[in-house]
Amino acid sequence: MISKRLSELRKKKQWSLQYIADQLNIAKSTYAGYESGYRQPSLEAVKELAVLFGTTADYLLGVTDKEHPTIELTHLTFHMTIDGEQLTEDEIIQLIAFIRAKRELEKHKK
Protein backbone atom coordinates (compact mmCIF):
# COMPACT_ATOMS: atom_id res chain seq x y z
CA MET A 1 0.00 0.00 0.00
CA ILE A 2 2.54 2.57 1.06
CA SER A 3 4.87 1.49 -1.71
CA LYS A 4 2.23 2.18 -4.34
CA ARG A 5 1.40 5.58 -2.88
CA LEU A 6 5.02 6.65 -2.63
CA SER A 7 5.66 5.62 -6.19
CA GLU A 8 2.64 7.51 -7.49
CA LEU A 9 3.42 10.66 -5.56
CA ARG A 10 7.06 10.73 -6.57
CA LYS A 11 6.23 10.29 -10.24
CA LYS A 12 3.63 12.99 -10.06
CA LYS A 13 6.24 15.36 -8.68
CA GLN A 14 8.86 14.08 -11.10
CA TRP A 15 11.39 13.56 -8.38
CA SER A 16 14.21 11.03 -8.56
CA LEU A 17 14.86 8.34 -6.00
CA GLN A 18 18.15 10.02 -5.20
CA TYR A 19 16.48 13.33 -4.48
CA ILE A 20 14.16 11.86 -1.92
CA ALA A 21 16.92 9.78 -0.39
CA ASP A 22 18.94 12.97 0.04
CA GLN A 23 16.03 14.77 1.68
CA LEU A 24 15.61 11.99 4.23
CA ASN A 25 19.33 11.31 4.58
CA ILE A 26 19.03 7.67 3.62
CA ALA A 27 20.55 5.63 0.82
CA LYS A 28 18.93 5.59 -2.58
CA SER A 29 18.58 1.84 -2.35
CA THR A 30 16.82 2.20 0.95
CA TYR A 31 14.17 4.47 -0.44
CA ALA A 32 13.96 2.34 -3.57
CA GLY A 33 13.12 -0.54 -1.26
CA TYR A 34 10.16 1.40 0.07
CA GLU A 35 8.72 1.83 -3.38
CA SER A 36 9.32 -1.71 -4.50
CA GLY A 37 7.82 -3.06 -1.32
CA TYR A 38 11.09 -4.80 -0.51
CA ARG A 39 11.40 -2.73 2.67
CA GLN A 40 9.12 -0.81 4.99
CA PRO A 41 10.03 2.72 6.03
CA SER A 42 10.50 3.48 9.70
CA LEU A 43 7.84 5.52 11.43
CA GLU A 44 10.19 8.47 11.38
CA ALA A 45 10.61 8.08 7.63
CA VAL A 46 6.85 7.90 7.12
CA LYS A 47 6.51 11.10 9.05
CA GLU A 48 9.12 12.87 6.96
CA LEU A 49 7.72 11.52 3.73
CA ALA A 50 4.26 12.80 4.56
CA VAL A 51 5.67 16.28 5.07
CA LEU A 52 7.94 16.10 2.04
CA PHE A 53 5.12 15.07 -0.27
CA GLY A 54 2.71 17.51 1.30
CA THR A 55 0.25 14.77 2.12
CA THR A 56 -0.78 12.93 5.25
CA ALA A 57 0.52 9.85 7.00
CA ASP A 58 -3.02 8.54 6.81
CA TYR A 59 -2.89 8.65 3.05
CA LEU A 60 0.51 7.00 2.85
CA LEU A 61 -0.57 4.20 5.16
CA GLY A 62 -3.92 3.80 3.51
CA VAL A 63 -6.02 4.82 6.49
CA THR A 64 -7.71 7.15 4.05
CA ASP A 65 -7.84 7.25 0.28
CA LYS A 66 -7.90 11.01 0.06
CA GLU A 67 -4.58 12.47 -0.86
CA HIS A 68 -5.62 15.86 0.43
CA PRO A 69 -8.27 16.22 3.12
CA THR A 70 -11.06 18.51 2.08
CA ILE A 71 -12.49 20.97 4.53
CA GLU A 72 -15.67 22.94 4.14
CA LEU A 73 -15.19 26.48 5.35
CA THR A 74 -18.81 26.88 6.34
CA HIS A 75 -18.44 23.99 8.80
CA LEU A 76 -14.99 24.68 10.09
CA THR A 77 -13.42 22.56 12.80
CA PHE A 78 -9.91 23.81 12.21
CA HIS A 79 -8.04 26.96 12.93
CA MET A 80 -6.64 28.83 9.97
CA THR A 81 -3.80 31.26 9.73
CA ILE A 82 -2.47 33.64 7.12
CA ASP A 83 1.11 34.79 7.60
CA GLY A 84 1.07 32.99 10.92
CA GLU A 85 -1.78 35.11 12.24
CA GLN A 86 -4.96 33.36 13.12
CA LEU A 87 -8.14 34.24 11.27
CA THR A 88 -10.99 35.48 13.38
CA GLU A 89 -14.52 34.19 13.12
CA ASP A 90 -15.45 37.46 11.45
CA GLU A 91 -12.72 37.18 8.89
CA ILE A 92 -13.86 33.73 7.90
CA ILE A 93 -17.40 34.97 7.47
CA GLN A 94 -16.10 37.77 5.28
CA LEU A 95 -14.05 35.31 3.27
CA ILE A 96 -17.07 33.19 2.59
CA ALA A 97 -19.11 36.21 1.57
CA PHE A 98 -16.29 37.37 -0.64
CA ILE A 99 -16.11 34.10 -2.55
CA ARG A 100 -19.86 33.78 -2.81
CA ALA A 101 -20.12 37.27 -4.25
CA LYS A 102 -17.33 36.61 -6.69
CA ARG A 103 -18.95 33.41 -7.86
CA GLU A 104 -22.27 35.12 -8.27
CA LEU A 105 -20.67 37.76 -10.43
CA GLU A 106 -19.04 35.21 -12.67
CA LYS A 107 -22.26 33.34 -13.08
CA HIS A 108 -23.88 36.43 -14.56
CA LYS A 109 -20.94 37.21 -16.73
CA LYS A 110 -21.46 34.07 -18.81
Added chain:
Amino acid sequence: MISKRLSELRKKKQWSLQYIADQLNIAKSTYAGYESGYRQPSLEAVKELAVLFGTTADYLLGVTDKEHPTIELTHLTFHMTIDGEQLTEDEIIQLIAFIRAKRELEKHKK
Protein backbone atom coordinates in the same frame (compact mmCIF):
# COMPACT_ATOMS: atom_id res chain seq x y z
CA MET B 1 6.43 10.17 20.35
CA ILE B 2 4.01 7.48 19.34
CA SER B 3 4.46 5.71 22.65
CA LYS B 4 3.35 8.77 24.56
CA ARG B 5 0.33 9.29 22.37
CA LEU B 6 -0.76 5.67 22.59
CA SER B 7 -0.45 5.70 26.33
CA GLU B 8 -2.47 8.88 26.67
CA LEU B 9 -5.20 7.71 24.36
CA ARG B 10 -5.53 4.32 25.98
CA LYS B 11 -5.77 5.79 29.45
CA LYS B 12 -8.35 8.28 28.31
CA LYS B 13 -10.46 5.42 26.98
CA GLN B 14 -9.71 3.30 30.05
CA TRP B 15 -8.72 0.30 28.00
CA SER B 16 -6.33 -2.42 29.13
CA LEU B 17 -3.22 -3.47 27.27
CA GLN B 18 -4.77 -6.87 26.77
CA TYR B 19 -7.87 -5.42 25.17
CA ILE B 20 -5.90 -3.55 22.55
CA ALA B 21 -3.62 -6.52 21.96
CA ASP B 22 -6.70 -8.62 21.29
CA GLN B 23 -8.12 -6.10 18.86
CA LEU B 24 -4.91 -6.09 16.86
CA ASN B 25 -4.23 -9.78 17.29
CA ILE B 26 -0.84 -9.27 18.86
CA ALA B 27 0.63 -10.25 22.21
CA LYS B 28 0.04 -8.07 25.22
CA SER B 29 3.78 -7.67 25.65
CA THR B 30 4.09 -6.53 22.07
CA TYR B 31 1.63 -3.71 22.54
CA ALA B 32 3.13 -2.92 25.91
CA GLY B 33 6.41 -2.47 24.08
CA TYR B 34 4.81 0.18 21.91
CA GLU B 35 3.77 2.22 24.90
CA SER B 36 7.03 1.88 26.74
CA GLY B 37 8.98 2.78 23.63
CA TYR B 38 10.79 -0.55 23.76
CA ARG B 39 9.33 -1.47 20.37
CA GLN B 40 7.91 0.33 17.37
CA PRO B 41 4.63 -0.79 15.87
CA SER B 42 4.56 -1.93 12.29
CA LEU B 43 2.95 0.35 9.74
CA GLU B 44 -0.01 -1.99 9.66
CA ALA B 45 -0.34 -1.73 13.43
CA VAL B 46 -0.18 2.06 13.29
CA LYS B 47 -2.96 2.02 10.76
CA GLU B 48 -5.15 -0.20 12.90
CA LEU B 49 -4.39 1.78 16.03
CA ALA B 50 -5.41 5.02 14.37
CA VAL B 51 -8.75 3.50 13.46
CA LEU B 52 -9.19 1.81 16.84
CA PHE B 53 -8.55 5.02 18.74
CA GLY B 54 -10.60 7.08 16.35
CA THR B 55 -7.71 9.37 15.62
CA THR B 56 -5.29 9.89 12.75
CA ALA B 57 -1.98 8.32 11.89
CA ASP B 58 -0.65 11.83 11.67
CA TYR B 59 -1.46 12.45 15.28
CA LEU B 60 0.05 9.13 16.41
CA LEU B 61 3.25 9.76 14.49
CA GLY B 62 3.47 13.38 15.52
CA VAL B 63 3.11 14.84 12.05
CA THR B 64 0.61 17.12 13.75
CA ASP B 65 0.83 17.93 17.45
CA LYS B 66 -2.12 20.15 18.02
CA GLU B 67 -5.47 18.90 19.10
CA HIS B 68 -7.04 21.36 16.69
CA PRO B 69 -4.76 21.42 13.67
CA THR B 70 -3.92 24.84 12.35
CA ILE B 71 -3.81 25.38 8.63
CA GLU B 72 -1.63 28.07 7.13
CA LEU B 73 -3.33 29.19 3.95
CA THR B 74 -0.11 30.32 2.32
CA HIS B 75 1.29 26.76 2.59
CA LEU B 76 -1.83 24.84 1.85
CA THR B 77 -1.82 21.07 1.69
CA PHE B 78 -5.57 20.77 1.92
CA HIS B 79 -8.43 21.33 -0.40
CA MET B 80 -11.06 23.77 0.70
CA THR B 81 -14.65 24.09 -0.28
CA ILE B 82 -17.34 26.71 0.22
CA ASP B 83 -20.88 25.51 -0.29
CA GLY B 84 -19.44 22.19 -1.45
CA GLU B 85 -17.60 23.83 -4.31
CA GLN B 86 -13.85 23.59 -4.33
CA LEU B 87 -11.82 26.75 -4.18
CA THR B 88 -9.46 27.31 -7.05
CA GLU B 89 -5.84 28.27 -6.68
CA ASP B 90 -6.77 31.75 -7.85
CA GLU B 91 -9.51 32.11 -5.32
CA ILE B 92 -7.18 31.20 -2.49
CA ILE B 93 -4.69 33.79 -3.68
CA GLN B 94 -7.47 36.35 -3.72
CA LEU B 95 -8.56 35.34 -0.25
CA ILE B 96 -5.09 35.85 1.10
CA ALA B 97 -4.82 39.22 -0.60
CA PHE B 98 -8.21 40.17 0.76
CA ILE B 99 -7.28 39.40 4.33
CA ARG B 100 -3.89 41.05 4.03
CA ALA B 101 -5.48 44.21 2.68
CA LYS B 102 -8.08 44.22 5.40
CA ARG B 103 -5.44 43.82 8.07
CA GLU B 104 -3.38 46.60 6.58
CA LEU B 105 -6.35 48.91 6.67
CA GLU B 106 -7.05 48.15 10.29
CA LYS B 107 -3.47 48.77 11.22
CA HIS B 108 -3.72 52.33 9.91
CA LYS B 109 -7.04 52.91 11.53
CA LYS B 110 -5.55 52.65 14.97
Added chain:
DNA sequence: TAAAATTGTTCGCGATTCGCGTACCTGTAT
Protein backbone atom coordinates in the same frame (compact mmCIF):
# COMPACT_ATOMS: atom_id res chain seq x y z
C1' DT C 1 -9.37 -11.96 54.71
C1' DA C 2 -7.40 -15.20 51.55
C1' DA C 3 -7.30 -16.79 47.00
C1' DA C 4 -7.76 -15.93 42.23
C1' DA C 5 -7.74 -13.19 38.41
C1' DT C 6 -6.41 -9.13 35.93
C1' DT C 7 -3.16 -5.60 34.80
C1' DG C 8 1.17 -3.65 33.72
C1' DT C 9 6.34 -4.22 33.27
C1' DT C 10 10.53 -6.29 31.81
C1' DC C 11 13.57 -9.45 29.48
C1' DG C 12 15.76 -13.24 26.57
C1' DC C 13 15.25 -15.70 22.41
C1' DG C 14 14.79 -16.91 17.63
C1' DA C 15 13.30 -14.95 13.51
C1' DT C 16 12.53 -11.18 10.75
C1' DT C 17 13.62 -6.98 8.69
C1' DC C 18 16.38 -2.96 8.36
C1' DG C 19 19.82 0.22 5.92
C1' DC C 20 23.77 0.24 3.34
C1' DG C 21 26.96 -0.70 -0.32
C1' DT C 22 27.47 -2.70 -4.55
C1' DA C 23 26.55 -4.35 -8.96
C1' DC C 24 23.87 -4.18 -12.94
C1' DC C 25 20.71 -2.52 -16.68
C1' DT C 26 18.77 1.01 -19.02
C1' DG C 27 18.46 5.58 -21.40
C1' DT C 28 20.58 10.23 -22.52
C1' DA C 29 24.02 13.58 -23.23
C1' DT C 30 28.76 14.59 -24.23
Added chain:
DNA sequence: ATACAGGTACGCGAATCGCGAACAATTTTA
Protein backbone atom coordinates in the same frame (compact mmCIF):
# COMPACT_ATOMS: atom_id res chain seq x y z
C1' DA D 1 32.44 5.35 -27.42
C1' DT D 2 32.24 7.18 -22.89
C1' DA D 3 30.30 9.22 -18.97
C1' DC D 4 26.56 9.91 -16.14
C1' DA D 5 22.06 9.77 -13.88
C1' DG D 6 17.93 7.04 -12.90
C1' DG D 7 16.08 2.80 -11.55
C1' DT D 8 16.33 -2.22 -9.86
C1' DA D 9 17.97 -6.22 -7.27
C1' DC D 10 20.53 -8.54 -3.76
C1' DG D 11 23.94 -10.02 0.05
C1' DC D 12 25.61 -8.75 4.43
C1' DG D 13 25.98 -7.35 9.24
C1' DA D 14 23.33 -4.98 12.53
C1' DA D 15 19.19 -3.71 14.48
C1' DT D 16 14.59 -4.64 15.69
C1' DC D 17 10.56 -7.39 15.80
C1' DG D 18 6.90 -10.40 18.15
C1' DC D 19 6.36 -13.79 21.40
C1' DG D 20 6.28 -16.28 25.76
C1' DA D 21 7.61 -16.24 30.40
C1' DA D 22 8.28 -14.41 34.78
C1' DC D 23 7.10 -11.17 38.18
C1' DA D 24 5.01 -7.18 41.01
C1' DA D 25 0.97 -4.51 41.70
C1' DT D 26 -3.80 -3.98 41.69
C1' DT D 27 -8.51 -5.47 41.53
C1' DT D 28 -12.08 -8.90 41.85
C1' DT D 29 -14.10 -12.90 43.67
C1' DA D 30 -15.10 -16.30 47.07
